[in-house]
Amino acid sequence: MSRHKVAFVSSGGAARGLAHLGVLKACEELGIHPEIYVGAGAGALISATYGQDIPLDVLLDAYRLPWRRRHQGPRLYASTFLGIPQLKDILDPSYLLSGMFSIDKLERYVRRTLPTNDFRQLSHAVYVTAVDVDTAERVVFGPGYEDAVPISQAVAASCCIPGLFRPYRIGGRYYLSGEVIRTLSADLAVAAGARVVIISNIYRPEDRSEAERSLARSGPLGVLRQSMNILLAEKERRGVELLSKLYPNVTFLDVAPSVGGYGYMNRFAARPLVLRGYRTALRVLAAAKERGVFENPLSPGRSPLN
Numbered sequence: 001m002s003r004h005k006v007a008f009v010s011s012g013g014a015a016r017g018l019a020h021l022g023v024l025k026a027c028e029e030l031g032i033h034p035e036i037y038v039g040a041g042a043g044a045l046i047s048a049t050y051g052q053d054i055p056l057d058v059l060l061d062a063y064r065l066p067w068r069r070r071h072q073g074p075r076l077y078a079s080t081f082l083g084i085p086q087l088k089d090i091l092d093p094s095y096l097l098s099g100m101f102s103i104d105k106l107e108r109y110v111r112r113t114l115p116t117n118d119f120r121q122l123s124h125a126v127y128v129t130a131v132d133v134d135t136a137e138r139v140v141f142g143p144g145y146e147d148a149v150p151i152s153q154a155v156a157a158s159c160c161i162p163g164l165f166r167p168y169r170i171g172g173r174y175y176l177s178g179e180v181i182r183t184l185s186a187d188l189a190v191a192a193g194a195r196v197v198i199i200s201n202i203y204r205p206e207d208r209s210e211a212e213r214s215l216a217r218s219g220p221l222g223v224l225r226q227s228m229n230i231l232l233a234e235k236e237r238r239g240v241e242l243l244s245k246l247y248p249n250v251t252f253l254d255v256a257p258s259v260g261g262y263g264y265m266n267r268f269a270a271r272p273l274v275l276r277g278y279r280t281a282l283r284v285l286a287a288a289k290e291r292g293v294f295e296n297p298l299s300p301g302r303s304p305l306n
Helices: 014-029 042-050 056-061 104-113 151-158 186-191 220-246 267-290
Strands: 006-010 036-039 099-101 125-132 138-141 163-165 168-170 173-177 196-200 251-255
Touching (some): 006 014, 006 042, 006 186, 014 042, 014 056, 036 042, 036 186, 042 056, 042 104, 104 151, 125 151, 151 168, 151 173, 186 220, 196 267
Parallel strands (some): 006 196
Antiparallel strands (some): 125 138, 125 173, 168 173
């Protein structure tokens, strides 16, 4: 029996996006192999690397402590995202004040790291989303869309968080994170032919019992983080519900690991984030596999009446 085409769609979430690697680990253990990758922000970085067959253990190694490393590949530090202004930025004070940091340093890191920096040469379909600042429209980088843009530039544009980073320029246009317009772009996976869409979403709000200390007493950052989680989780839930109605023949598997208590910049929590993504995905995907979700009953030589 043949299998349905599977897509992996991942949200942003900065350091919390490490949970996506745990979801992919569960996919590997269950023998699930996505052919389509869609991402924004941290999800764009995951899609652009794992989506061109960089081994999962190599990606995990970028976050391990020095004495625990197994490979000689590059490491990803928080400072990789925090670029200083270039001369041309200093000469343009209005643009300089549009964000605290430049995302150019991340673009150079991705350019050095990727085996291939061309969407058109990838064996899997990889899509990265951003939003055009001036037109307020979603822009898709990938096969059949803006595929001539280097992958590293597309990832940089998609990781450009408003306020924290200055909008990233490609050609004559300026871009911000694709999550500004859509938390997820699962519709791209459906358009690419996916019949099963695995959604890795890290915006599940933290759930505290009455016996625990209230988040209202955790300071402004804790309240803000929870508010963002609630907003984006609800936005994602409604989007999946709409897509399920528009595409009743497509199965959407929503994997939402509980990582609400971890900060967006806490890269030192790599191990628990990966484990939470892995455990949640293992439960959701194993149940789906047992139901036969990934199998195509209409494989060659069969008919719906057999």
